[in-house]
Amino acid sequence: QQQLQESGPGLVKPSETLSLTCNVSGGSINSDSDYWGWIRQSPGKGLEWIGSFDYSGSTYSNPSLRSRVTIFIDTSRTHFSLKLNSVTAADTAVYYCARSTGSPGPGNRYYYGLDLWGPGTTVTVSS
């Protein structure tokens, strides 16, 4: 059974780059119907999707963060990473990595749900 675990610095200075890694244990990323990505939650606030990638390596990101976000997968397909550059205090949050799995829906579409999450890692942006 797969599990996810985030890792990375808990403190990042303003204007620098936030770098996080998600370790996938219990199996590699090998399903062509799943998406993998990052979601964050600011203190006392709701959940914000940051970005995702699919089996082919295509990446997708939140339009509000797109210019600052890079998501990539390790060649072993057991790790994937997030880089968010030019951070400010507004980027202080708990960052989660997560898997979105699809169930067959109407036509050629799938019903996707975020069914696997890491425990989250807290990142504070402060000098």
Add this chain to the structure above:
Amino acid sequence: DIQMTQSPSSLSASIGDRVTITCRASQSISSYLNWYKQQPGKAPVLLIYAASSLQRGVPSRFSGSGSGTDFTLTISNLQPEDFVTYYCQESYSTPQATFGQGTKLEIK
């Protein structure tokens, strides 16, 4: 972009009660709607996908309904572990995901 609006933002109930949480999408999303619960300090957990399908292992006291723009999550026979925060999320735009602002269920 699709906006998701949940109501109420907080709700008080007692053990054994039945409660309903509502989620409204800014445009039709058919049945592409998920519900999650989140305990303090923990990651969200998927409860319901495709508006009404129960995720494996989720108790049957949880149920979801709706389609188009209006959806509900109903929890029957509330148990102590149910007093947490609930989020809806549209999956119409997958891989993009937009969440509602959350509903905190508190014990009366």
